[in-house]
Amino acid sequence: MTDTGFPPVRAHGRGAGWYRGDCHVHSVHSDGELTPEQLAAGARAAGLDFIATTEHNSARAHGAWGHLAGDDLLVVLGEEVTTRTGHWLALGLAPGQVVDWDYGVADALIAKCLEQVRTAGGLCVAAHPHAPYPTGSFLYAYEGLDVVEVWNGLWASDLPWNADNEAALADWGRGLAAGVRAGHWQPAMGSSDTHLEGQIGIPHTVVHATGLSTQAVLDGLRAGRSWIAGTSAVDLSFTATAAGRTAGIGERLTAGGEPVVVRARISGAPSATVAFHTDRGAVHRTALPDSGTGTAQWRTSARESAFVRIEVRDPRGQMAALTNPIVLA
Known part of the structure; x- marks a missing residue:
């Protein structure tokens, strides 16, 4: 376990297998109410093997996770890119890397930003496509994204599955048949979008990876070798x-x-x-x-x-x- 700075990109001693992780988490470094220390403790208590730090339009939390990661918890560096016409997750960023967010669908800038993330080996995820607030609805084409977040837990405190998730799942499902027949389909992912205590891991994604490392986890997500669990009990x-x-x-x-x-x-x-x-x-x-x-x-x-x-x-x-x-x- 590192004492300070950025978290390691690999947990040692963890081979191929199924790993549980939450790829959409916020702390006090953006608009969340929990510290990284509280989030790490919550992730371990929820039975997670990895989490991604995804503060809004910022990398200022990247250096806060080094002493919290360990061989039992991988921390993936990321960002929630909060554009004017939809949010997306950039996962697997370099330490301190920030992706541009100040644009909307009419500006035709998202493709350049997506390519920057992919060139660095990262993963691009359409976040909460039907979120019920301004800028939350995802108005870009899914074709430019690697993965679609069809299950988001933020607005579902009592019922972890709501109408917004149902709509996101239906959208994804309609495109799946055409994508499979064309030889390229976008996998589904689920995340808690944690901002408050008790949200982490509800839901989360279970991915088959060759090891517990950032690259192996992202490769498994990109390939669709994954499923979504409402809780670790499932x-x-x-x-x-x-x-x-x-x-x-x-x-x-x-x-x-x-x-x-x-x-x-x-x-x-x-x-x-x-x-x-x-x-x-x-x-x-x-x-x-x-x-x-x-x-x-x-x-x-x-x-x-x-x-x-x-x-x-x-x-x-x-x-x-x-x-x-x-x-x-």
Whole structure:
């Protein structure tokens, strides 16, 4: 663990696996009410492996995280770029790097800023596309972004899933079929947008990475090797199998014309409903027992379905988890 300055870009001793992280967090260094020390403690208590510091239009918090990171908590440097016609997250910035924010969609400047982040190896995320306040609605084309934040927890204190998230998910879902068929689709992500105590990790993204490092986490997010959890109590696995081959979330399964068996294993979601979604919409639903632990299975083919993803909702319709797709070919 470093004592001062910028956090390390890698947590030692952490190999390939699934890591939980919250990529949209604010502190007293912008408009949040918590110190970095409080946020780090909250992240650990919430069972997170990584967080991203994303202050509004500023890098002044970057140097406050060095002594708070460790092999149990990776801190990714970032910024919430708060433009006049939508916000986006720049993740994986260099220490002290600030991305320009003073423009709107009519200025045609966002593409240059996105390219600056990507050139540095960073990730660009459309943030809370349907946020209910001025500048919050995302008016840029998604095509220029790497990832879309379809689940944002800021405005959902009592109910972690609201109408703004439902609209963001629907927008993303409508573009997913065309993107998959074109060979390039934007993964979904979920973040808490923490400003207050008790928000961190509600929701968060679970990503498969080759190790707990900034680059490995961003690579996993960019590839869609991830799913969104409402809390750390929820866990799942999701695979598709055909002709002796198996693929997981964000991967491509070549079925060779053979039947595809899609299987999800979920825990921590009492009495929830698991819905399988393809390019034909919701195609199959399975109820979980009161214990919240169970398996849902469905059969399809690459001819019938370009991809399969799942949503897990509680009896009130609140989202408990959702995945990026498995692509079928």
